[in-house]
Amino acid sequence: MPDRSDYAIQTLGNDTYSKLKQSRVLMVGAGGIGCELLKNLVLLGLGEIHVVDLDTVDLSNLNRQFLFSREHIKQPKAVVAAQTASKFNPSVKIVPHFSDIKNTTLFPLNWFRSFDVVYNALDNKDARTYVNRMCLVTNTPLIESGTAGYLGQTQVIINGKTECYDCRPKPTPKSFAVCTIRSTPSQPVHTVVWAKNFLYAQLFDVSDEDHSDVIDETTNEENAEEVANLNKEANELKELHAGLLEDDFAKKVFEKVFTTDIERLVSIDSMWKMRKPPTPLFYDKLFEEITKEEKDIKSLAEKALKADQNNWTIAEAFAVYKDATDRLQKRIKDNDGKPISFDKDDEDTLDFVVATAQLRSYIFHIQTKSKFAFKQIAGNIIPAIATTNAVIAGLSVLQSIKIISALDYSDRSHKSLDVITDKVLNGVSTVFLSAEPTAVFSLERTTSPEPECIACSVSRAIISIDLNKTVLRDIVETLLDKNWSYSPEVSMVTSDLIYDPDFDDNLDRTLADLGVKPSGSITVMDEADEHDDEEGSRANVELYFLQADDVDSQEILKGFPKITFHKKVVEKEKTTEEQVAGTKRKLEDDDSGNVAKKIKSVNQKDDGVIEIDLSDDDNDGIIEIEDDEVVVLDD
Numbered sequence: 001m002p003d004r005s006d007y008a009i010q011t012l013g014n015d016t017y018s019k020l021k022q023s024r025v026l027m028v029g030a031g032g033i034g035c036e037l038l039k040n041l042v043l044l045g046l047g048e049i050h051v052v053d054l055d056t057v058d059l060s061n062l063n064r065q066f067l068f069s070r071e072h073i074k075q076p077k078a079v080v081a082a083q084t085a086s087k088f089n090p091s092v093k094i095v096p097h098f099s100d101i102k103n104t105t106l107f108p109l110n111w112f113r114s115f116d117v118v119y120n121a122l123d124n125k126d127a128r129t130y131v132n133r134m135c136l137v138t139n140t141p142l143i144e145s146g147t148a149g150y151l152g153q154t155q156v157i158i159n160g161k162t163e164c165y166d167c168r169p170k171p172t173p174k175s176f177a178v179c180t181i182r183s184t185p186s187q188p189v190h191t192v193v194w195a196k197n198f199l200y201a202q203l204f205d206v207s208d209e210d211h212s213d214v215i216d217e218t219t220n221e222e223n224a225e226e227v228a229n230l231n232k233e234a235n236e237l238k239e240l241h242a243g244l245l246e247d248d249f250a251k252k253v254f255e256k257v258f259t260t261d262i263e264r265l266v267s268i269d270s271m272w273k274m275r276k277p278p279t280p281l282f283y284d285k286l287f288e289e290i291t292k293e294e295k296d297i298k299s300l301a302e303k304a305l306k307a308d309q310n311n312w313t314i315a316e317a318f319a320v321y322k323d324a325t326d327r328l329q330k331r332i333k334d335n336d337g338k339p340i341s342f343d344k345d346d347e348d349t350l351d352f353v354v355a356t357a358q359l360r361s362y363i364f365h366i367q368t369k370s371k372f373a374f375k376q377i378a379g380n381i382i383p384a385i386a387t388t389n390a391v392i393a394g395l396s397v398l399q400s401i402k403i404i405s406a407l408d409y410s411d412r413s414h415k416s417l418d419v420i421t422d423k424v425l426n427g428v429s430t431v432f433l434s435a436e437p438t439a440v441f442s443l444e445r446t447t448s449p450e451p452e453c454i455a456c457s458v459s460r461a462i463i464s465i466d467l468n469k470t471v472l473r474d475i476v477e478t479l480l481d482k483n484w485s486y487s488p489e490v491s492m493v494t495s496d497l498i499y500d501p502d503f504d505d506n507l508d509r510t511l512a513d514l515g516v517k518p519s520g521s522i523t524v525m526d527e528a529d530e531h532d533d534e535e536g537s538r539a540n541v542e543l544y545f546l547q548a549d550d551v552d553s554q555e556i557l558k559g560f561p562k563i564t565f566h567k568k569v570v571e572k573e574k575t576t577e578e579q580v581a582g583t584k585r586k587l588e589d590d591d592s593g594n595v596a597k598k599i600k601s602v603n604q605k606d607d608g609v610i611e612i613d614l615s616d617d618d619n620d621g622i623i624e625i626e627d628d629e630v631v632v633l634d635d
């Protein structure tokens with residue numbers, strides 16, 4: 001009887017297939033790409049697959065994350081994905097982990113080191129950067145992938161051989177000038193940023209004080225007054241927040257932000273010479289109008305919420321505002337005043353943000369949008385396309401087969417990447433998927449690490465010693481000075497500075513006492529210009545530590561092999577072309593809210609301003625790139 005592996009063996013050959021069967025791989029993220037990827041890996045017949053995801057199944061996942069169904073809502077994604085996928089091929093061992101990948105207690109360095117390949121199926125920059133670094137530290141090949149709408153890409157990352165996730169700068173999240181948000185909103189997105197990052201954050205999520213990531217609060221002469229005003233208004237909101245549990249809370253907030261603040265703005269004549277002044281709204285008047293028509297607020301709100309594809313009238317937006325505020329108030333009251341963070345999938349928070357953004361749109365004569373459309377903006381949602389995820393997951397697996405077939409499985413503890421030769425690398429490419437009819441796929445050869453990359457430019461070592469017995473002096477004198485011929489001119493940091501030539505107080509403290517945990521690291525920064533026969537400063541070295549009991553730590557440090565020290569790169573100014581190339585290449589995908597856009601054309605004008613024509617018409621505008629920051633100027 002034919003075996004299920006026959007076809008795979010025929011296509012891949014015995015050698016590769018047997019390596020796949022022995023492989024131990026890690027998949028981070030069990031969402032849209034993750035579900036597709038896990039299915040592929042299981043059907044391929046890999047040996048052992050670890051799946052990490054920190055989230056639970058949400059109703060909105062079910063349209064594309066096909067390993068989940070209705071009965072799994074609220075259950076850990078990693079666990080359910082493992083259960084469902086193991087039925088496809090019971091011979092594969094799947095180990096789920098319901099946790100954040102950044103948890104170093106659950107996932108220490110030697111755990112990362114135990115995998116042959118890691119697959120990223122994540123949705124945010126932070127976790128991607130972390131896994132990228134762990135893979136560089138532990139010499140583990142990483143297959144990095146991402147999708148946004150119809151766009152997608154997959155990339156093979158090999159420490160020291162290819163560029164890494166951080167080699168090319170990612171586009172800076174789009175931020176908005178404070179005056180646009182506070183005083184002169186002109187697009188629906190401006191009212192949403194105000195409603196979500198300013199109003200909502202100040203009223204219900206006081207823990208979330210930092211709205212600076214989207215509202216650009218850098219002060220200069222022109223906006224100093226605006227920033228001061230914004231802060232003053234925020235303080236007034238804080239005072240209102242103190243009355244959060246009182247009955248007239250909704251009325252007081254409304255009268256401040258939609259009446260008094262607007263009247264104050266209108267009174268600044270100079271602002272409205274070229275623009276139509278905003279129109280304040282009045283709580284009592286609206287309340288009276290609605291109730292006079294014999295409608296109660298709650299049923300009007302319910303009616304509006306059912307019609308989430310329609311633009312609400314002022315009265316409907318008012319009713320939803322009142323209703324959502326009541327709901328949030330009640331939840332906070334029931335929860336001993338615990339703040340509630342905004343989440344696009346939390347209807348109470350979403351309704352408040354949509355209603356207040358709608359009301360502000362009416363006030364500033366901006367075209368209003370439906371709840372559905374506002375939700376996309378507030379959650380920075382680009383529709384996820386199941387097929388894009390499937391194609392990218394398929395390509396990721398194809399790339400990884402080439403890497404696995406080159407790995408040396410005779411000595412898996414050694415983890416040398418020397419076997420990934422140029423010949424192997426020539427066979428893999430970074431693949432881009434686009435919606436262009438002429439070039440659905442485009443391939444790019446892997447390139448060498450970028451010498452200035454913050455992740456690639458450092459050298460690293462993993463040292464197993466007894467953290468409770470080794471003192472900082474052992475590192476400075478035995479490892480750095482005697483063994484690696486550093487001069488005394490070094491600084492060392494963990495999350496704090498622990499040593500520099502003028503600060504030697506910690507020399508006799510143990511590493512454990514200095515807060516270095518197993519899998520933790522110390523960064524060594526060279527301040528000298530030369531070493532023995534080397535010229536120039538060495539680039540930073542990250543020393544990672546694993547706890548080893550009963551070892552002679554001194555002996556280990558004395559004999560620890562000399563690593564390859566990179567040279568410190570003197571920062572060179574990037575040409576605008578390089579910046580544009582960096583900007584153009586990567587998909588934006590991070591959680592701080594970017595929308596992937598395709599660039600139609602790039603034009604540099606005489607004054608250095610670069611005009612980028614984006615395929616998304618709503619967002620056409622002038623983008624100026626200065627100091628690596630992308631600034632979107634008004635259309």
Ligand SMILES: Nc1ncnc2c1ncn2[C@@H]1O[C@H](COP(=O)(O)OP(=O)(O)OP(=O)(O)O)[C@@H](O)[C@H]1O
Nearest residue numbers: 029030031032052053054055099100101122123127
């Ligand atoms: N630090 C992390 N550790 C573990 N898993 C993570 C981490 N960050 C993100 N993830 C997981 O990565 C997956 C990414 O999947 P996907 O892009 O499909 O997002 P989603 O949250 O499932 O869907 P959507 O954002 O579209 O509602 C999610 O399941 C998310 O929980």
Ligand SMILES: [Zn+2]
Nearest residue numbers: 164167453456
């Ligand atoms: Zn890099």
